[in-house]
Amino acid sequence: MGICEGRVAIVTGAGRGVGKAYAVKLAAEGAKVIVNDLGGDAAGNGVDLSPAQEVVNEIRAAGGQAEVNGADVSDWTQSQQMIQQAIDSFGGLDILINNAGILRDRMMVNMTEEDWDLVIRVHLKGTFAPSHHAANYWRLESKAGRQRDARIINTSSGSGLFGNIGQTNYGAAKAGIASFSIILARELSRIGVTVNALAPRAQTRMTEGLREVTGEMLERRDPEWIAALVTFLASPAAKDITGRVFAEVWGFGYTVGDGWKHGPRATASRDAAGVEESLRHALAAAGYNAGIERDTFLNP
Numbered sequence: 001m002g003i004c005e006g007r008v009a010i011v012t013g014a015g016r017g018v019g020k021a022y023a024v025k026l027a028a029e030g031a032k033v034i035v036n037d038l039g040g041d042a043a044g045n046g047v048d049l050s051p052a053q054e055v056v057n058e059i060r061a062a063g064g065q066a067e068v069n070g071a072d073v074s075d076w077t078q079s080q081q082m083i084q085q086a087i088d089s090f091g092g093l094d095i096l097i098n099n100a101g102i103l104r105d106r107m108m109v110n111m112t113e114e115d116w117d118l119v120i121r122v123h124l125k126g127t128f129a130p131s132h133h134a135a136n137y138w139r140l141e142s143k144a145g146r147q148r149d150a151r152i153i154n155t156s157s158g159s160g161l162f163g164n165i166g167q168t169n170y171g172a173a174k175a176g177i178a179s180f181s182i183i184l185a186r187e188l189s190r191i192g193v194t195v196n197a198l199a200p201r202a203q204t205r206m207t208e209g210l211r212e213v214t215g216e217m218l219e220r221r222d223p224e225w226i227a228a229l230v231t232f233l234a235s236p237a238a239k240d241i242t243g244r245v246f247a248e249v250w251g252f253g254y255t256v257g258d259g260w261k262h263g264p265r266a267t268a269s270r271d272a273a274g275v276e277e278s279l280r281h282a283l284a285a286a287g288y289n290a291g292i293e294r295d296t297f298l299n300p
């Protein structure tokens, strides 16, 4: 018996990369999987169902159950049909993994309106739309006395949590996904749905051009390390883990992000000229965001 035996999962963007590893691992642990992928290039151009079909073929060849879905996850109707496909094909839905993503990196001053809109759409709306339709299904099931032990697992990024230059569009979407997950965890707890997010680090199409990676570093960037955590979170054993953002997930470990905190407090003033002294004390006592050191920040 696998740890996800008999459960039904949707993995978006599962035609390659991290999502493929999730689909394969979930199926190996007994889940029936809808393998979603639009199949465009890394910048979100084009459509190709063959990567998703190959993953389905691989899962079936290993004795598992899987079906292809070619929805654009950021399309409201298509994402609804994707949820319905899981229900029609496999009799329900237990696990939604929002993983699909694209990149359109540019310095903000050069970023086009389309680069901004498409990245925000694919990541943020592509997380909201499937989550909305899945949660409505789970709400109806719960009302009918058939509450499911359900999961939403979303994909953030180190860029959203700590900041990467050239990725204001992507980082804003990924930080948004972290907040979305924390809020949604609170909204859905009463109908038995956990919601978590994680920031993967893996060698995939999305990252392969960034730096040369070899040896142990390459081995620890194998998506399987991430897939093991995701498959555990999807299993009944993780029923009590919700509202978490795993801030760095790879073969070197899984960090549990502990997020924004109130830092040092400056004294409030009704007089603008009275703000500075206490504010400077508070600033001196506070850490910098995203580990940016004082000197590099002021003298980049």
Ligand SMILES: NC(=O)c1ccc[n+]([C@@H]2O[C@H](COP(=O)([O-])OP(=O)(O)OC[C@H]3O[C@@H](n4cnc5c(N)ncnc54)[C@H](O)[C@@H]3O)[C@@H](O)[C@H]2O)c1
Binding pocket: 012, 013, 014, 015, 016, 017, 018, 019, 036, 037, 038, 039, 040, 041, 042, 044, 051, 071, 072, 073, 074, 099, 100, 101, 102, 122, 126, 155, 156, 157, 158, 199, 200, 201, 202, 203, 204, 205, 206, 207
């Ligand atoms: N690889 C990393 O180190 C890393 C780091 C941080 C975050 N991430 C995130 O992890 C996720 C997976 O990334 P990856 O590295 O495997 O990239 P990838 O490019 O290998 O895979 C992403 C997949 O999403 C699919 N996709 C894109 N837009 C889609 C849409 N609208 N509808 C359906 N499918 C769509 C693509 O066709 C592709 O197969 C992404 O959300 C990415 O932002 C990855």
